[in-house]
Amino acid sequence: MSPAELDRALTRCTGRVLETMCYADPLPITGLEEGQPFVRAELKFHGTFEGVFHLDVTEEAGRGLAATFLGADDDVPAPQMASVICELTNMICGSMLSSLDAQADIHLDAPEVVEEPAPHSGNALSRAFEIDDGQMAVAIQFN
Amino acid sequence: MSYRILIVDDSPGMRAVLRRVIDLSGIPVETCLSACHGGAALATLRSERVDLILTDINMTEMNGEELVEALKKDAALRDIPVLVISTDATSNRMQRMLELGAAGYVIKPFQPETLRCEVERVLGEVNVTG
Numbered sequence: 105m106s107p108a109e110l111d112r113a114l115t116r117c118t119g120r121v122l123e124t125m126c127y128a129d130p131l132p133i134t135g136l137e138e139g140q141p142f143v144r145a146e147l148k149f150h151g152t153f154e155g156v157f158h159l160d161v162t163e164e165a166g167r168g169l170a171a172t173f174l175g176a177d178d179d180v181p182a183p184q185m186a187s188v189i190c191e192l193t194n195m196i197c198g199s200m201l202s203s204l205d206a207q208a209d210i211h212l213d214a215p216e217v218v219e220e221p222a223p224h225s226g227n228a229l230s231r232a233f234e235i236d237d238g239q240m241a242v243a244i245q246f247n
Numbered sequence: 248m249s250y251r252i253l254i255v256d257d258s259p260g261m262r263a264v265l266r267r268v269i270d271l272s273g274i275p276v277e278t279c280l281s282a283c284h285g286g287a288a289l290a291t292l293r294s295e296r297v298d299l300i301l302t303d304i305n306m307t308e309m310n311g312e313e314l315v316e317a318l319k320k321d322a323a324l325r326d327i328p329v330l331v332i333s334t335d336a337t338s339n340r341m342q343r344m345l346e347l348g349a350a351g352y353v354i355k356p357f358q359p360e361t362l363r364c365e366v367e368r369v370l371g372e373v374n375v376t377g
Contacts, residue, residue: 120356124357124358125356173260173264175264175267184260190258190260191260195334195355197334199336202334202335203336205337206337207337208337209339210340211305212334212335214257214305214307
């Protein structure tokens with residue numbers, strides 16, 4: 105699969121998950137602005153595909169996504185927000201890998217919030233988006 | 248008839264969403280129980296009557312595939328319908344879960360209406376056969 109096809113799959117799956125589960129309409133941007141507090145989730149995958157997936161979201165945007173995901177009227181506490189960000193990471197990664205090969209054998213580790221994700225090597229693919237209340241980025245790296 | 252439903256997912260956020268969709272669906276529900284993995288689900292099922300199980304696949308300790316296998320080997324539990332809810336949309340996985348005995352398979356992300364229809368379909372089959 106070409107880098108362009110991977111890029112389209114990453115963008116399409118991110119959009120579908122956010123639209124379906126959070127009623128969000130992510131707009132692609134060139135990159136994340138520096139200096140904002142982020143929540144970062146990491147998920148390792150195995151099987152036909154081996155690698156790691158990351159989701160970074162600004163805290164304010166993460167709270168907004170979590171509130172919509174949960175149907176909550178009030179501010180979502182940090183542990184609940186982290187759980188939702190991890191679940192969105194799981195959905196985007198699972199959707200993308202499934203879309204790459206319908207016959208694949210896919211195993212996803214439990215996603216977790218991390219302080220600092222391991223740096224991506226040169227073959228990582230990433231996409232950044234503007235969403236309500238902030239920004240987010242997704243990145244996938246195959247071993 | 249009001250139903251007793253068990254939600255099995257290691258994500259508290261996903262458990263909350265599934266419960267909310269069911270609460271808003273209009274399906275008569277007596278109790279909505281939850282478990283964070285297959286082992287905890289089996290422990291719950293030893294003491295609680297359940298009409299339908301909604302389960303994720305990727306979970307720690309006992310995953311959804313192992314849970315369905317364990318249920319089908321247990322004479323007291325094998326007739327409880329299981330609806331799988333997973334991000335894994337590969338045909339291999341879906342076919343394997345259905346062959347193991349799952350009653351249905353909903354791919355995440357899902358529209359609330361999709362889940363409601365599947366739950367109603369499976370519970371409808373329970374009523375016909377039960």
